[in-house]
Amino acid sequence: MSTITTEELAETTLLRFATAGSVDDGKSTLVGRLLHDSKSVLTDQLEAVERVSASRGQEAPDLALLTDGLRAEREQGITIDVAYRYFATPRRRFILADTPGHVQYTRNMVTGASTAELTVILIDARNGVVEQTRRHAALAALLRVPHVVLAVNKMDLVGYEEKVFAAIAEEFTAYATELGVPEVTAIPISALVGDNVVEPSANMDWYGGPTVLEHLETVPVSHDLSHCHARLPVQYVIRPQNPDHPDYRGYAGQIAAGSFHVGESVTVLPSGRASKISGIDLLGEPVDVAWTTQSVTLLLEDDIDISRGDLIVPSKDAPATTQDIEATVCHVADAPLTVGHRVLLRHGTRTVKAIVKDIPSRLTLDDLSLHPHPGQLVANDIGRVKIRTAEPLPVDSYADSRRTGSFILIDPNDGQTLTAGMVGESFAAPEPVKDESDDDGWDF
Structure with a gap:
């Protein structure tokens, strides 16, 4: 070669x-x-x-x-x-x-x-x-x-x-x-x-x-994610102590999907506050547009309370925020995941408290059937879960965005990763019969 x-x-x-x-x-x-x-x-x-x-x-x-x-x-x-x-x-x-x-x-x-x-x-x-x-x-x-x-x-x-x-x-x-x-x-x-x-x-x-x-x-590989809804999870708020730029406030992170343009109207989630992009810094230089996987700093026209874990999105393509998440998961920890389990949910750069409301089904690999209400998922199980978060989260369907449609569940006691989750439907398998006796109560 x-x-x-x-x-x-x-x-x-x-x-x-x-x-x-x-x-x-x-x-x-x-x-x-x-x-x-x-x-x-x-x-x-x-x-x-x-x-x-x-x-x-x-x-x-x-x-x-x-x-x-x-x-x-x-x-x-x-x-x-x-x-x-x-x-x-x-x-x-x-x-x-x-x-x-x-x-x-x-x-x-x-x-x-x-x-x-x-x-x-x-x-x-x-x-x-x-x-x-x-x-x-x-x-x-x-x-x-x-x-x-x-x-x-x-x-x-x-x-x-x-x-x-x-x-x-x-x-x-x-x-x-x-x-x-x-x-x-x-x-x-x-x-x-x-x-x-x-x-x-x-x-x-x-x-x-x-x-x-x-x-x-x-094999055809498409890296052009510009057609996706733009998403920037904020990793860090930059406030340099520079007398030449006393009012500088930038919001740094890696663009998870789509592209951002100077002058574009954006919304910060979960607060819902809106503004416009006044500038984009890339590798210390100003640019007019930035796109997926680039690490950038966005400057906004308005002084908005933004912190790590917030999500900046185009106002016209803002996802809905929710505290109720249904997802397909793969359980990776040795300890089982059970109904009522208190966990931390990490989505992008944001981590919130959450509770496992229900485990509707577990996938049986032999015939792709869904075993209804198994009560728990053990290591290597694939199943469906319903989760209630303590704070609203702006989540996409995993089918639309692998970055902003995924999350992990973490044990709050020792920081161990419990489960990898994908928001929305993932399998073309029959749904289990719904149990009308499900308890919809939450602790928060």
Whole structure:
């Protein structure tokens, strides 16, 4: 592969993607093969892997060691934590999150896939679709990941049989479609040998589709979020002690969606106070417009009481504020989440007290049915919750904005993250029968 110049790198697009799969399906080997065959591994890294592999009596380097960096991971031969890798080809830049396969590490996949635009789900061709495969597909649907790649691995161990691949691809695609996954691309591979990872396989002439890297380089990725409703969660209020600018008051934060323009009418939530943007500072310089992911400071015409946790939005596109939130969640803590549980809810830069009013349903992964009123969610459960907050919050639907439509629940006693939540509907599954005896009373 040719060397990438700084100018070429600046012109390439960025793809964030995550890998997932059951234990021993070969996720880390796939990532290692992808990095190795695309010439994205530094010489000293490869030499270190070769030394460790040789000390174990292995003739070929164990490419899984390129991502399994923790000592416990190497000792047990499993992935425990999310491993982030950054690499680039002449066509695109990549941020890769290699996530664990064990069910007890589902929380790690939620972390890795929450910002991903594509998820690679691995399946061992010998085992086919298993429960953890269904769990990962459900999480991809829950997190609204727009592209899913089904990598049917270890095809060399099933004689590169097309029938094996076709049966697995058909079963998984049908399941993912029921969940509402918009796009599934199935690719037969052997991560250990390198078939269809970076280079086309000579052992599967019946397959005419792209390799994994080719698909990653060409899948459509839209970073233009200007069509979304603009949102700026305020992180910090800037009041510099500068005699030349005694009246300077700026509201700093990273734009979560959309764009802001000088002269635009805006509203500050949850207070509802309105003003106009008198200036926008970006990297210390004034600009007329700023857009998604840029960290900026907004200046307003009026002196308004604004603090960290407030949300600045265009007045014409202001979301409604509410104290009643219904969401789909993935419970990630060891302790269960129960009805009546007192928690802290963090949304953007704002944290408020809240109480779990009801848990209407829990998703059963085997048949996608909703088990009504389970009473609690335990670690790795996916379900629906109703939450009452102590203060109004301006929330969007997660389907409209992954940034301002998401939240986490926190244990107020020790600060542990309990649950990751997505506001609104997330699954195309039947609703459970409503229990008319629900208690609608609140403690605040």
